[in-house]
Amino acid sequence: MFKKEFGKKLNEQHKGNFxxxxxxxxxPQGASVxxxxxxxxxxxxxxxxxLVAASVTAIVIASTNLQPFSLSDAALTQPKKPINENVxxxxxxxxxxxxxxxxxxxxxxxxxxxxGIASPLSIATCFSMAYEGAEGDSKQELAxxxxxxxxxxxxAHLSEIKNMLLKTSLETVDEESKHLLAKLDIAQSYFVDSxxxxxxxxxxxxxxxxxxxxxxxxxxxxxxxxxALLADWINEKTHGLLDKTADDFKDAAGVLWLLNSTYMKxxxxxxxxxxxxxxxxxxxxxxxxxxxxxxxxxRGLYVDEFEDYKVVPLGLYGGLTFNVLLPEEGISYESLLxxxxxxxxxxxxxxxxxxxxxxxxxxxxxxxxxxxxKKYAISKGVMSPFVPIAADFSSxxxxxxxxxxxxxxxxxxxxxxxxxxxIEAAAYTKIEMEFVPVSYEENPRLDVILNxxxxxxxxDRNGLPLFIGNVNSVA
Numbered sequence: 001m002f003k004k005e006f007g008k009k010l011n012e013q014h015k016g017n018f019x020x021x022x023x024x025x026x027x028p029q030g031a032s033v034x035x036x037x038x039x040x041x042x043x044x045x046x047x048x049x050x051l052v053a054a055s056v057t058a059i060v061i062a063s064t065n066l067q068p069f070s071l072s073d074a075a076l077t078q079p080k081k082p083i084n085e086n087v088x089x090x091x092x093x094x095x096x097x098x099x100x101x102x103x104x105x106x107x108x109x110x111x112x113x114x115x116g117i118a119s120p121l122s123i124a125t126c127f128s129m130a131y132e133g134a135e136g137d138s139k140q141e142l143a144x145x146x147x148x149x150x151x152x153x154x155x156a157h158l159s160e161i162k163n164m165l166l167k168t169s170l171e172t173v174d175e176e177s178k179h180l181l182a183k184l185d186i187a188q189s190y191f192v193d194s195x196x197x198x199x200x201x202x203x204x205x206x207x208x209x210x211x212x213x214x215x216x217x218x219x220x221x222x223x224x225x226x227x228a229l230l231a232d233w234i235n236e237k238t239h240g241l242l243d244k245t246a247d248d249f250k251d252a253a254g255v256l257w258l259l260n261s262t263y264m265k266x267x268x269x270x271x272x273x274x275x276x277x278x279x280x281x282x283x284x285x286x287x288x289x290x291x292x293x294x295x296x297x298x299r300g301l302y303v304d305e306f307e308d309y310k311v312v313p314l315g316l317y318g319g320l321t322f323n324v325l326l327p328e329e330g331i332s333y334e335s336l337l338x339x340x341x342x343x344x345x346x347x348x349x350x351x352x353x354x355x356x357x358x359x360x361x362x363x364x365x366x367x368x369x370x371x372x373x374k375k376y377a378i379s380k381g382v383m384s385p386f387v388p389i390a391a392d393f394s395s396x397x398x399x400x401x402x403x404x405x406x407x408x409x410x411x412x413x414x415x416x417x418x419x420x421x422x423i424e425a426a427a428y429t430k431i432e433m434e435f436v437p438v439s440y441e442e443n444p445r446l447d448v449i450l451n452x453x454x455x456x457x458x459x460d461r462n463g464l465p466l467f468i469g470n471v472n473s474v475a
Contacts, residue, residue: 074191074229076216079209081187085166090462094160097147098124102457102465103343104147108376110337110455110470112284115367117414117469119262119427121168121186123373126260126429128161129188129212130385130407133204133396137384145382162211167462168262172318182266182318184460187237188214189259191230193221196255199397208258222253230257234428237261241426242415254408254432256396261428264458264466269315272296272420274364281363284333284453284472291363291474294420298358304351309336311349312358319461322423323349324362324454333453337470347457347465362454365474366417373410373429388436404436416469425458425467 102120110116124146131142143153152160165186172182190208192200197218208214217233219226228246235244238261278290296314304311308331314322325346327333336342345351374386384390391406414427458467 074217074219074226076192076218077209078215079213081165081169081213083169083171085169087163087166090163090167090464091151091160093149093151094157094164095463097149097152098465099344099347099463100147101145102347102468103340104380105376106343106455106457106468107338107340108379109371110468112334112337112453112472114369115365115469115471115473117367117369117416117425117427117467118371118412119414119425119429119467120465122260122262122427123412123429125161125164125186125188125212125262126258126431127377128157129190129208129214129258129260130393130431130433132207133201133393133400134385135394135401136392137390138392141382141384145377145380158207158211164462164464165213168460168464168466170318172266180265182316182320184264184266184318184320184466185237185261186263187261188212189217189233190214191217191219191221191226191257191259193255194218196397199399200256201395201397204396214258221255221257224250227252230259233259234261238263238426238428239265241424242413242428244428249430252430252432254434255405256433258431259428262466264320264425265422266316266318266320267422268296268420269317270296270298272360274420275361279363281474282452283475289473289475291365293361293363294418295359295361298360300355301358302353303356303358304345304349305354306345306351309342309345311346311351312360313349314360316422320466321459323347323457323459324360325456326454327452333455336455342455343457343468346455347459347468348463362418363471363474364419365471366415367469367471368413368415369469370411370413373412373431374407377410393433405433406436408432408434414467414469416467423458427467 098121101124105118105120105123106116109118127142128146131139131146131148134142148157165188168184168186170182170184171180173179174181188208205216209216215233217229219229224246227249230249230252231244231246234242241263272294273296275293275295279293281289281291283289301312304313308328310326310328312324312326314324316322323346325336325342327336378386384392385407388404388406391401391404393400393405397405409432410430412427412429414425416423416425418424453470453472455470456468457465459465
């Protein structure tokens, strides 16, 4: 039985016999990793920079013995996803699930303390990959977390996921100059522990490959080599915007990593101008800061009006939109940050539409943020997937329930930069899962279960919440 064999090896490791165990698994000769992440435009945007957004979500399922390879040598499968594919319209229920997920996340995580930036679509897609392998309470709790209703439960959502990934795979190029005007790409992958690989269920792997277009890699996930490959994959898919290194993942282990990356780059539909010199910006603390402002004038722009605020859509190439929420006089910015409905309106723009001639000025800005998704998910009632004795990922691997396969870590990091020609942003999410080693000694068991700044989002033509954030400071 896979559990017994794998559990015994884990126990040998926990008893200090790492050397004897690892001697059974030979590392490939001449394996090497080159880690020279591409330098993107984020946090150093040159003149002529575009609007770019990227995110990565990673789910890691933990073990301790994985083989180090170069990224190409470690590849098992690399399915190709078509670009600019004309596919069916996404269902209203699926889009609504993502909008609700994004609104709930933003209301709980955007604060006045720091600038916020996250990719709800990246986070939701990665957790959905874990959902595919869950059963029982774990599946139900993840479905609730992802706001899947009855129409999306079971396998009903799979066609929506696939269509979403195809719809968000786009590239727009100027026909004359051949310059890139817009690019949006969402990628998935999984990194599997060498010992765990044979224990995974083929049906689950087929779903990752055929629905999520997930690339597959194998190796020893607790080794620095694999940490470097994880960083390389993120840097490749997000064009180096997050500039990750092996040291950023030095604590990663597990038997499986599930990853999602979201990358967006787009020019403003109408080029902005830069103001002469710096101008003041009043930050969330009330202090004055100085910033370079960008501006534009739009005739006949339809603005969505709500009782407490207006939502102003600023167009980008590729059907993308940068939506700015403008509080009405007397409505505090702080009161809106924790308001879920505020974010739904910001993303969906279903207010009373009124035509304006709009003069826009806003500061150039850059922001980075990171989030503990395990802590956040638990606060939303997702308990069993994180508790070894309660987690059920039996559709993911043989013996998963008995081996107490569970999510041990989940993090998200994102960044964004805005200038007069566009926006650049990047993010990744990483969920780490692990087994509980089988005990062959009669040890007592102990269960420990501890139960005017502005807001913005970036959406695509389907109303998907690609990015959402807030700006408190531009210093």
